[in-house]
Amino acid sequence: MTDAAIEVENLSFGYGQTPILESVNVAFPSNRFSVLLGRNGSGKSTLFNIMAGLQKYKQGSVRLMGKERSKMSFSDCARVLGFLPQFHKSVFPFKVKDVVLTGRAAFSAFTPRKSDMTKVGQAIEELGISHLADRPYTELSGGEQQLVMIARVLVQNPKIILLDEPTNHLDVYYQTYVLDRLKKLTENNLTVIAIMHDPNMAFLYADHCYFMKDRTVVTPTEQFDYHASTFLEYVYDVRFTTVMVNDKLMVVPGR
Numbered sequence: 598m599t600d601a602a603i604e605v606e607n608l609s610f611g612y613g614q615t616p617i618l619e620s621v622n623v624a625f626p627s628n629r630f631s632v633l634l635g636r637n638g639s640g641k642s643t644l645f646n647i648m649a650g651l652q653k654y655k656q657g658s659v660r661l662m663g664k665e666r667s668k669m670s671f672s673d674c675a676r677v678l679g680f681l682p683q684f685h686k687s688v689f690p691f692k693v694k695d696v697v698l699t700g701r702a703a704f705s706a707f708t709p710r711k712s713d714m715t716k717v718g719q720a721i722e723e724l725g726i727s728h729l730a731d732r733p734y735t736e737l738s739g740g741e742q743q744l745v746m747i748a749r750v751l752v753q754n755p756k757i758i759l760l761d762e763p764t765n766h767l768d769v770y771y772q773t774y775v776l777d778r779l780k781k782l783t784e785n786n787l788t789v790i791a792i793m794h795d796p797n798m799a800f801l802y803a804d805h806c807y808f809m810k811d812r813t814v815v816t817p818t819e820q821f822d823y824h825a826s827t828f829l830e831y832v833y834d835v836r837f838t839t840v841m842v843n844d845k846l847m848v849v850p851g852r
């Protein structure tokens with residue numbers, strides 16, 4: 598029995614003739630908070646879209662909780678995995694609780710049941726946004742909207758959630774708030790995998806960090822961990838200085 602929630606093996610993928618992923622091998626551990634980092638355009642969203650079933654793959658294998666993803670039906674996939682894509686703006690002024698309820702759509706067709714409403718209540722409470730339940734979604738701040746969309750993923754009751762840049766556009770308060778909540782979710786048998794851009798925030802909150810470079814996922818060698826400036830310089834093509842802050846190693850980019 599595997600302890601990886603998602604296992605990717607020898608995955609290669611391209612848009613048309615342009616290769617984007619080449620021989621990607623990575624295993625995201627169950628019930629942990631993992632973060633995927635890397636430069637813009639390095640293929641992070643593409644890998645997430647493939648893992649979430651939005652993009653078909655022909656070469657390699659992607660297993661969700663041990664099952665080959667390409668052989669899973671849409672509803673099987675939705676039972677296992679919830680996905681928050683990078684762009685998810687709604688223009689309709691639906692109430693927050695109704696927006697969250699749409700996350701149950703894969704399970705209850707058109708008529709929501711009482712159990713669906715209970716799930717909605719639990720998810721918005723878990724994310725600390727019960728007070729927003731009757732507000733129109735379009736009137737919320739970016740940070741509040743982000744929490745609503747995470748609640749919408751949670752009501753699917755997935756075992757794994759993929760979040761493409763969940764802290765994008767958030768101020769430091771909401772970044773730490775969202776990351777705290779995501780980390781707590783892993784205590785309830787949930788695997789959380791997020792794309793992030795800030796290495797320091799990732800180091801502070803993630804159990805595991807993975808990096809995309811040269812069309813594949815790279816992890817540091819045993820000689821130096823991922824905080825090491827040489828490894829980050831290789832990933833980002835920028836010089837880094839490492840500093841200790843309250844016993845935590847942080848990195849400062851610079852020329």
Ligand SMILES: Nc1ncnc2c1ncn2[C@@H]1O[C@H](COP(=O)(O)OP(=O)(O)OP(=O)(O)O)[C@@H](O)[C@H]1O
Pocket residue numbers: 612617635636637638639640641642643644
């Ligand atoms: N639908 C598409 N068709 C063609 N090329 C695409 C498509 N989507 C992405 N690409 C290209 O694939 C490469 C990887 O894009 P991707 O969005 O996966 O990178 P990323 O690491 O998530 O980037 P960012 O950090 O900027 O969000 C980029 O060069 C991008 O232009």
